[in-house]
Structure formats: structure tokens, C-alpha cells
Amino acid sequence: MVTTGAAPGLRSDTLRNRKHIIRSAGKLFAEGRLATMADIARAAEVSTATAYRHFASVDEVLARFRFDVGSELLEYSHQQQATGLELLRLVSSKWVDLVVTHGRAMVHTRSGEGYLARLRTGATHLTVQADALSPALRDTCIELGVEDPGDEAMFLWNVLFDPREIFDLIETLGLSPEDTARRLVATLVAALKGWCGLNAGSRQ
């Protein structure tokens, strides 16, 4: 389910147009196409002028698209009964599924700003994603017996679960989405311990 979270009071056809524009952009980029606003408008069956009334740029449409995907992750996270590491596994697997489903629309050629810099200034699709993960990360830290590093845990999660890297593991290493999710969670948990100073030296 997609939550558009559009401004209240919008007329329903306006809202529908907005949804179509976002969905069309997602579809075009998922196919690996570099769509212009005119392409997106055509696919959404609205005029280019209408598309521009909703969004100032293609980047803005894509940001909205990623926000909606993040909202889906948040909703999934809220529905789970599991906690801690188990919840982290579930939410991370769901993320890998979402990335695979939405394909290249999730891979952004990114800004020069770092993840935490963007998160702390409240970039919307990042905050919703962080909301989906932070309870699981916090509980996981408790389970591991490490001090919760706050958004630095989210920083590590984000670095490892970048859609581009997920596709790299699936396409280049040939891992299945399930294997990818499991591998990355195992890597993240161990990275978190290391980050929080729990490196037990070499494994015997």
C-alpha cells in the first residue's frame, strides 16, 4: 500500500493525478530508463504542465516515490510482533524485497552530502526509512549488549543496505534476495559490534 501523504484538501482528481505521476515515474525508472518530466507526464496521461504543477523536477518525483516506498517499510515494521534482532531481520528482508520490486527507481545518483547530514536536516524519505529501522536497531543493540550508538547505527545500516549495493550482490555475485538480506544482516550485526568497540580480536 502506498501512502502519498499529499497536502490535505487537495481535490480527488488532483490527488489521483499526483499518484499517477509518482507511479509512472517509478515504473519508467524501474525499467532502467532515464525519463524526463515529459516522459513521466505522458505515461501518467497528464499534461507536462500538470506534472510540473505537482513537482518541480524529476528528482522531486523520485524523492516522493522513495518516500512512499519508505512508508511501506514503516508500515510493515509497525505490523510486526517480533522485536530486536528478529525484527531487524524481518524489516531488512522486506527492504531488500522492496528494492528488488522497484528496481532501478531505488538507485539514486546521489548528492554529495553524507547520509547523516541529510538525515539530520530531515530529508523525508530518509527519515521515514530511519523510523522503520530505528526500533529494531535500538533493540538489537540491547540484545548484543552494546551501547546504542543512535543514528550511527542507522548510518551503518544505510551504508550496507544501499539499493545500488543490493543489486551488486544480486547481479554481480549472484546471491538470491534472501541470501542477500541474510548476509547483510550478519555483516551489519558484526559491524555494529565493531563500531561500538566490541571487537573480540581474532576469532578462535
Add this chain to the structure above:
Amino acid sequence: MRSDTQRNRRDLVNAAGALFAARRGPINMTEIAKHAEISTATAYRHFASVEDVLAEYRFNVGQKLRDYSLKQTTGGLELLEAVSRKWVDLVVKHGGAMLYTRSGEGYLARLRSGAFYLTVQAEALQRPLEEACAELGLSPLGDEAMFLWNILFDPREIMDLINTVGLSKQQATERLVAALRGALTGWDDDKSGGKKSKT
């Protein structure tokens, strides 16, 4: 190559480095050429795009890292930490120009297709990572170890830790190396079916 041709090329790469270090946002070939005191037409004879200029800039920085790595007499985790620290230094020094290249392609896909600025960096890390894995008692992870190093030591993330979290270069290096050690262990453990780690 004639020496003035070579000089022009070097000037262009340096100009791009200086411009990207000085300000954010897109910079075009005309600006780079102007800064290098070369005509735009000449600039385009050397490089097809600004991306190409930046790739050469990154290649040069990667070479510095490789040279440093090859000179080291230490090994294992100590070497990994030394080379990683050098990389953090280079990133901080060269700042802006290191942040902008981002292709939609994954790291391993680019590395395996021989992206020249990635291969030189991989050469710099090859022995440190191999020996660190051995010291940690892990199986040789090859370019998968490089994949993990690369995502943790991405210039953008390094600058984020320094500028946003307020870590020093030394702290950022230590944290990232510690996270990498864990990450390598977790990766290998899962790869080998979780058999080894149950201690």
C-alpha cells in the same frame, strides 16, 4: 605525448580538483578549461566529459594510496589500519573532487569491468585485506572484502563522520576499521553457513 599536451592534461585535472574542492554543485567543462587557462576545445580533446576528468583525478589519488601501501613493511590488521588512515587523509585533503562521481552501477560490477580508478585503489588494499582476513581467521574473501571496505570508506561517508558526527580523522579511521573487522567476520560467517562462529 608532447610535453605541453601532457601539461595541459595535468592542468585540467588539477583545475577540476581545485574547483570541486572550492564549491558545491555542478561544474562544467568550460569552467574547468577556463581555470586551467586552456580553450574548451582543447579540454574536450583530452576528456569527453567532466566525469572523465574527475575519474582521472580519483585515479591519481588512488595511485598515491597504492604507492603508500606498497612502501609499507608492516602486515595484517596493522597494515590495513595504516592504509585506511592514509585514505582518510587523502579524502580530507582532496575533499570535494572525491565526492561527486557516483554511477548507478554497483561497486563489484564496476571493479570487475575494470574501472581504472577503482582498480588502482583495489591494488592498494589487496595485501592489507588479504592479510587482515588471514589474521582474523577468515577465509580469503577476495573482492568481497574490497566491496565491504569500499562501502565503509566511501569519501562521502568519511566526510559525514567528520563533519556531521564531529569525529577526528583518527577517530573516523578507528571506528571504520573496527566496523570493517566486524563486517568481514559477519560476512564470512554467513558465507560459510554460520559454522565457524559459534564460540
